[in-house]
Amino acid sequence: xxxxxxxxxxxxxxxxxxxxxxxxxxxxxxxxxxxxxxxxxxxxxxxxxxxxxxxxxxxxxxxxxxxxxxxxxxxxxxxxxxxxxxxxxxxxxxxxxxxxxxxxxxxxxxxxxxxxxxxxxxxxxxxxxxxxxxxxxxxxxxxxxxxxxxxxxxxxxxxxxxxxxxxxxxxxxxxxxxxxxxxxxxxxxxxxxxxxxxxxxxxxxxxxxxxxxxxxxxxxxxxxxxxxxxxxxxxxxxxxxxxxxxxxxxxxxxxxxxxxxxxxxxxxxxxxxxxxxxxxxxxxxxxxxxxxxxxxxxxxxxxxxxxxxxxxxxxxxxxxxxxxxxxxxxxxxxxxxxxxxxxxxxxxxxxxxxxxxxxxxxxxxxxxxxxxxxxxxxxxxxxxxxxxxxxxxxxxxxxxxxxxxxxxxxxxxxxxxx
Amino acid sequence: xxxxxxxxxxxxxxxxxxxxxxxxxxxxxxxxxxxxxxxxxxxxxxxxxxxxxxxxxxxxxxxxxxxxxxxxxxxxxxxxxxxxxxxxxxxxxxxxxxxxxxxxxxxxxxxxxxxxxxxxxxxxxxxxxxxxxxxxxxxxxxxxxxxxxxxxxxxxxxx
Numbered sequence: 001x002x003x004x005x006x007x008x009x010x011x012x013x014x015x016x017x018x019x020x021x022x023x024x025x026x027x028x029x030x031x032x033x034x035x036x037x038x039x040x041x042x043x044x045x046x047x048x049x050x051x052x053x054x055x056x057x058x059x060x061x062x063x064x065x066x067x068x069x070x071x072x073x074x075x076x077x078x079x080x081x082x083x084x085x086x087x088x089x090x091x092x093x094x095x096x097x098x099x100x101x102x103x104x105x106x107x108x109x110x111x112x113x114x115x116x117x118x119x120x121x122x123x124x125x126x127x128x129x130x131x132x133x134x135x136x137x138x139x140x141x142x143x144x145x146x147x148x149x150x151x152x153x154x155x156x157x158x159x160x161x162x163x164x165x166x167x168x169x170x171x172x173x174x175x176x177x178x179x180x181x182x183x184x185x186x187x188x189x190x191x192x193x194x195x196x197x198x199x200x201x202x203x204x205x206x207x208x209x210x211x212x213x214x215x216x217x218x219x220x221x222x223x224x225x226x227x228x229x230x231x232x233x234x235x236x237x238x239x240x241x242x243x244x245x246x247x248x249x250x251x252x253x254x255x256x257x258x259x260x261x262x263x264x265x266x267x268x269x270x271x272x273x274x275x276x277x278x279x280x281x282x283x284x285x286x287x288x289x290x291x292x293x294x295x296x297x298x299x300x301x302x303x304x305x306x307x308x309x310x311x312x313x314x315x316x317x318x319x320x321x322x323x324x325x326x327x328x329x330x331x332x333x334x335x336x337x338x339x340x341x342x343x344x345x346x347x348x349x350x351x352x353x354x355x356x357x358x359x360x361x362x363x364x365x366x367x368x369x370x371x372x373x374x375x376x377x378x379x380x381x382x383x384x385x386x387x388x389x390x391x392x393x394x395x396x397x398x399x400x401x402x403x404x405x406x407x408x409x410x411x412x413x414x415x416x417x418x
Numbered sequence: 419x420x421x422x423x424x425x426x427x428x429x430x431x432x433x434x435x436x437x438x439x440x441x442x443x444x445x446x447x448x449x450x451x452x453x454x455x456x457x458x459x460x461x462x463x464x465x466x467x468x469x470x471x472x473x474x475x476x477x478x479x480x481x482x483x484x485x486x487x488x489x490x491x492x493x494x495x496x497x498x499x500x501x502x503x504x505x506x507x508x509x510x511x512x513x514x515x516x517x518x519x520x521x522x523x524x525x526x527x528x529x530x531x532x533x534x535x536x537x538x539x540x541x542x543x544x545x546x547x548x549x550x551x552x553x554x555x556x557x558x559x560x561x562x563x564x565x566x567x568x569x570x571x572x573x574x575x576x577x
Contacts, residue, residue, distance in 0.1 A: 198466045198473030201568045230494035231486075280489075281482030329568070334473040349473055350483075358461070358476040358573035364496045366572035 014039065014418055019383050023248075023409040024391045024402075028380040031207040031373065037325040043415050044304045045071025045322070048168040049249075050177050052306040052319050053077045053087055053154075055194055055333070056161045063106045063121065069321055070165060071305070075154065076100050076110065077163060080121045085158065087165040088123035088151035099151070123151035159183070160190025162308075162317065178302065179245030181395070185252035185300045188291065189310045192337035197348065201331045202357040206369030208305070208320050208328035209408075214365050215299060215307050215318075216404035218242060218253050219388050224368060227360040231279050233262075238294070241397045242404055248393045249303025249411030251404040257296035259289045283350045284360070287312035290344075301404075303411050311361070313344070314351045326373050330366075332356050419550060421511050421519075429555045430521055430548060431509060437557075438504035438525075441576060446491065449576065450484035454549050458559040459484060461577055463567035464542070475564075475573055487576065497574045499532040502539065504577075517551030518558060527577055529570075540577055541565045 014036060019025040030036055045051065054066040054077050065078035067090055074090035076099065092099050092112040099110050099119070109126065111118045116129035125146045133139030154165035157174035164174055175183045204211060214220070222229060240255030266282050279285070287296065290313055300308040307318035317333040332355070336348050355362045386409070389401030393410045396403050412418075419426050433452060440449040453459065462474025478484045507524035514520075522545055529539035547559040562577050 196471060198462065198471040199567065200463060200466070200475050202572065203568050203570050205571060224496065226496070227490055227494040230490070279482075280485045281480050283479070284483065284486065345472065346479075349477055350479065352473050353477055353483075353487075356475055357569040357571075360490055360495065363572040363574055367497050370571060 014416065016418070018413075018418065022391055023393060023406040023413065024385065024387045025383040026386055026409055027383045028376050031209060032325060032376050032380045034325050037207075037322065039416060040304075040322070041071050041073075043417070044412070046073060046167040047415055048166065048171040049304050049415070050157065050164040050166050050171060050174050050302060051304070052302065052317060053156065053163045053165045055196060055317075055335075056085070056158055056163050057194060058104065058196070059085060059163070061106065063108055064104075065100065065107060065110075066104045067100045067102065070154070070167070071322055073167075074098060075165065076151075077156070077165070078107075078110075078121050085156045085163055086122050087154040087156050087163075089154075091151070092117055093125060093149045093151060094128075119151055123153055125149040125151075160187050161194045162186075162190060164302075178250050179247075181243035182245050182250040182252055182300060182302070185243065185254075185298060186302075186308060188293075188295075189298060189300070189308055189315060191291075192339050194315075194335045195338055195340065197334040197336050197345070197352075199331060199333050200357060201329050202366050203323075204328045204330055204366055204369055205326065206328060206373040207326055208322040210369035210372055211320050211328055211330060211365070212301065212305065213405050213408060214369060215301055216251055216253075216408055217402060218399040218404065219402055221361075221399075224364045225361045227354075230277070232277060233279075233285055239397070240295075240297070240399050241395070242399060242401060243395045244393055244404055244407040247303075247411045247414065248407030248409070250301060251407055252298055252300035253399060253404065254295050254298040255399065256294040259287070259294065259296070283347075284353050285312065285351065286347070287351060288344075288347070301408075303408065309355070311355055312351050313347050314355050315348070316355060326377075328369075419514055419517075421514050426514065426519065426550060427511065429550060429553065430511060430519060433548060433555045433557070434506060434509055434521075434523060434544070434546075437560075438506055442502055442504055444501065446488045446575070449488065450481045452557055453478075453481055453484060453560070454556040454558045455481035457481060457484075457557060458561075459557070459576075460560075461562040461564065461573065463564050465567045467561070467563045475569065476576060491574055495574060497572060500575070501530050502575060502577070503528045503530065506544075514550065517549060519546075519548045519550045519555075521546040521548055525577075537570070539570065542577075 016027050016029045051070045058066050059079040062079050062081045076090045077087045080086050094117045097114040109118050118127035120126050156165050238256040242253045244251045298310045305320040309316050315335040319331045321329045354360050386402045386405045389403050393407035459478040460474050461476040504527050509523040512520040526541045527539050530536045542564040545561040549556045549558050
């Protein structure tokens with residue numbers, strides 16, 4: 001079988017020293033060391049983790065495919081003839097060429113442009129050009145068996161219309177991996193059939209972990225992002241909380257909002273004289289309680305690289321993809337649902353100004369990781385502190401905490417063997 | 419008004435040039451005034467645009483939303499100071515109907531950071547619908563179709 005080639009274990013162990021056995025002091029070198037970066041590819045992204053692949057609706061019919069990456073590894077996701085979603089490494093078994101060059105499409109099979117080897121929708125090798133030579137000269141040796149060669153396969157799982165993949169046989173099933181709380185949080189947001197509204201990618205000049213930590217950081221929100229306080233929005237926040245799964249890497253945080261009180265506040269604000277401190281057009285924040293539970297913000301992460309967000313009526317999947325030790329790509333996949341009417345779509349689009357590369361409450365996240373990365377360049381001795389709210393990674397009923405970041409490091413240290 | 423009318427061409431060229439100057443010379447407060455109210459301003463990618471997907475990266479449906487974008491940049495959002503230099507290419511008037519001209523132009527925008535680091539930040543097309551019935555002309559719609567769907571770091575200043 002030609003299943004080898006992507007090893008699960010790296011022979012090189014980390015030389016980065018953690019200050020303690022804990023998770024509240026994090027060595028800076030983890031963000032700058034190229035060898036650490038390679039180990040992360042093997043042990044996290046190609047290890048026992050579930051990674052976001054695509055929306056199920058993007059591969060609605062047999063033959064529909066999406067080409068993506070898991071970490072840095074190129075992957076094809078395709079709906080098979082039997083209706084199952086298959087995923088395999090986008091690398092021909094012959095000479096390792098990229099098999100699929102389009103971002104998406106529909107096909108009955110995959111054919112390598114280099115030497116014409118073909119694969120069916122399960123990744124099984126079905127055709128070898130000139131397998132028996134030309135005029136009986138050349139050709140593959142007699143012991144060669146096409147059935148013994150296939151594309152390296154990922155297991156897939158679907159939850160709430162999102163498709164995930166894992167390289168490892170050791171990964172528990174998806175819902176066990178997420179834990180009961182995070183599974184519930186995911187299904188709360190993805191409770192209808194999603195509809196793709198648009199996508200874009202932010203290229204960030206920092207290590208991927210700095211962004212993923214930022215998403216789990218409920219401490220920075222009102223400090224770094226000044227939009228809401230500047231325009232006196234969301235002063236009526238009600239308490240929220242943080243759920244963290246047992247292994248630590250998956251979480252969701254949430255906060256509720258008194259929608260009716262906020263609406264009354266807007267009406268009152270229209271009468272105020274200090275117009276420079278209120279929005280000229282409130283539609284960027286005018287939201288409806290579409291889940292009927294007053295939760296206006298829910299940020300959910302799936303270790304190592306996926307985020308699912310509900311910020312008011314904006315729904316988005318964000319995927320963090322490492323692109324070198326000091327570069328990462330963040331794809332924003334903006335969603336609506338099949339039940340949306342035109343007014344709901346327009347509401348989501350206007351609130352879309354809050355998020356993404358130009359988002360009023362997210363653009364700072366695109367640059368702050370780069371500032372950290374710059375400070376650490378050639379200056380990466382020591383360790384950062386992640387002690388807000390204690391030293392553990394337990395679920396909490398308040399949000400001024402770094403517990404979810406500690407959860408990330410708990411899962412990280414476990415899988416990295418550090 | 420005929421498509422060949424010199425006054426029409428002049429007014430459209432002035433509006434498009436003034437737009438780039440407002441942004442590049444940091445006269446952002448004047449930028450919303452170049453739009454009608456209501457209006458439609460959308461920065462999106464070629465991929466989204468061609469797939470008929472409605473959500474881009476920046477969107478405004480009124481002059482108020484444009485003003486809020488400027489206020490937020492000035493007072494709320496945090497980013498490294500930078501400017502753009504737009505170079506706007508051939509401007510073509512596609513049609514004029516009922517006082518609205520459909521106009522297409524091309525642009526490249528360099529980004530110059532406060533420390534002097536310069537890079538090619540964006541290229542794309544402007545797809546405009548311009549009110550030409552009264553003077554001065556105003557954008558009723560400007561769709562900024564970026565050739566790439568990747569944005570380096572962030573998009574703070576409008577393109």
